[in-house]
Amino acid sequence: MPDVWDDDDRLLAELGESLRAREAVPPEFIYAAEAAFAWHNIDAELAQLTYDSSLDPDNAVAMRAEAASIRALTFTSTHLTIELEVTQDALLGQITPAQTATAEIQVRIGAAETVPIDEIGCLVIRPIPPSPFRLYCHTADGIDVLTGWITL
Amino acid sequence: MRDDPAVTALVVRASDGDQAAWNELIDRFAPLVWSICTRYRLSREDINDVGQTVWLRLVEQLGHLRQPAALPGWLATTTQRECLRVLRTARRQDSFGFRSENEMSSGQNPATIEQEILTAERNAALRAAFAELPARCKQLLSMLISDPPCSYAEISGALRIPIGSIGPQRARCLDRLRNCPALVDLDGGQMSSMMTKRTAASGAQAKDAEGNLHA
Numbered sequence: 001m002p003d004v005w006d007d008d009d010r011l012l013a014e015l016g017e018s019l020r021a022r023e024a025v026p027p028e029f030i031y032a033a034e035a036a037f038a039w040h041n042i043d044a045e046l047a048q049l050t051y052d053s054s055l056d057p058d059n060a061v062a063m064r065a066e067a068a069s070i071r072a073l074t075f076t077s078t079h080l081t082i083e084l085e086v087t088q089d090a091l092l093g094q095i096t097p098a099q100t101a102t103a104e105i106q107v108r109i110g111a112a113e114t115v116p117i118d119e120i121g122c123l124v125i126r127p128i129p130p131s132p133f134r135l136y137c138h139t140a141d142g143i144d145v146l147t148g149w150i151t152l
Numbered sequence: 153m154r155d156d157p158a159v160t161a162l163v164v165r166a167s168d169g170d171q172a173a174w175n176e177l178i179d180r181f182a183p184l185v186w187s188i189c190t191r192y193r194l195s196r197e198d199i200n201d202v203g204q205t206v207w208l209r210l211v212e213q214l215g216h217l218r219q220p221a222a223l224p225g226w227l228a229t230t231t232q233r234e235c236l237r238v239l240r241t242a243r244r245q246d247s248f249g250f251r252s253e254n255e256m257s258s259g260q261n262p263a264t265i266e267q268e269i270l271t272a273e274r275n276a277a278l279r280a281a282f283a284e285l286p287a288r289c290k291q292l293l294s295m296l297i298s299d300p301p302c303s304y305a306e307i308s309g310a311l312r313i314p315i316g317s318i319g320p321q322r323a324r325c326l327d328r329l330r331n332c333p334a335l336v337d338l339d340g341g342q343m344s345s346m347m348t349k350r351t352a353a354s355g356a357q358a359k360d361a362e363g364n365l366h367a
Contacts (some may be wrong), residue, residue, distance in 0.1 A: 001330060015329065019279060022275070024183065024187075030182055032204055039211045
């Protein structure tokens with residue numbers, strides 16, 4: 001325990017601060033956080049974000065100079081790489097190795113939509129889904145890969 | 153505090169699918185995520201989006217946490233990154249660029265974020281200890297810390313205790329608070345003496361925070 005808490009006044013003041021910090025958090029923020037637990041234990045291979053153009057300093061400079069805000073993301077898992085590109089009105093993607101599959105677009109609130117992935121591994125999602133969303137790819141060979149949550 | 157056994161136990165239970173343990177983690181650390189978001193002066197809607205992304209990422213990481221004690225640091229780093237992303241997106245969409253560079257970086261000071269993590273850990277331990285106190289102590293201490301403060305006469309009336317015994321009871325309740333396991337476990341001496349060193353190293357630490365969870 002911090003030594004400063006040997007002092008009654010100090011301990012009481014910090015207790016007050018700790019309780020007020022908790023009270024400052026609106027209940028709906030807490031409810032939403034508790035509800036996020038529903039996503040626990042989804043049975044699929046998780047693809048990690050391995051490239052994000054918005055975190056790439058060289059690219060950020062280039063992007064500011066252009067009118068269209070384009071973002072590129074790459075998710076990598078053991079069996080599949082998913083590359084995504086954000087255009088003005090659509091989300092384009094390609095999976096490698098190329099193969100037929102489906103991509104389910106999971107959103108925080110509302111039903112998931114599914115789009116096909118063609119034999120060269122390409123997919124088009126239009127319009128761009130509301131953030132955050134994640135993609136659940138299911139290939140014809142039975143590989144299940146889930147991306148992390150994406151916020152555009 | 154980095155090895156708070158309570159937090160470690162909660163993470164283990166939550167990764168086994170225990171919703172109650174998850175809720176308790178939220179109860180402890182939502183104030184940390186919330187306070188970082190408010191420091192970036194995001195709108196309520198943006199704060200909710202950042203919060204959602206942070207918690208969903210945490211759900212995903214639960215089963216992989218090797219160092220649950222690094223959780224507050226990971227939460228702070230992830231929240232900060234999401235806040236910056238929201239600000240960047242807003243700035244890209246706003247051709248007049250009303251958000252200044254200063255505003256963008258307002259929360260980025262590593263010393264500030266490290267202080268915020270420490271405060272959040274201490275606050276969580278204080279609340280956990282407070283929750284263990286007998287009802288009488290909770291009532292008395294709540295009245296003593298209320299804002300605006302209650303007078304001794306008000307406390308005496310509400311709790312039906314003589315004014316003269318409020319002081320001694322206050323001291324006894326605070327002693328009980330100090331002896332609660334949640335606070336005894338909090339390694340204060342080491343924490344204070346290490347503050348300077350840790351603050352200096354926190355830049356690198358924040359950068360590694362995500363990796364540390366899996367270390």
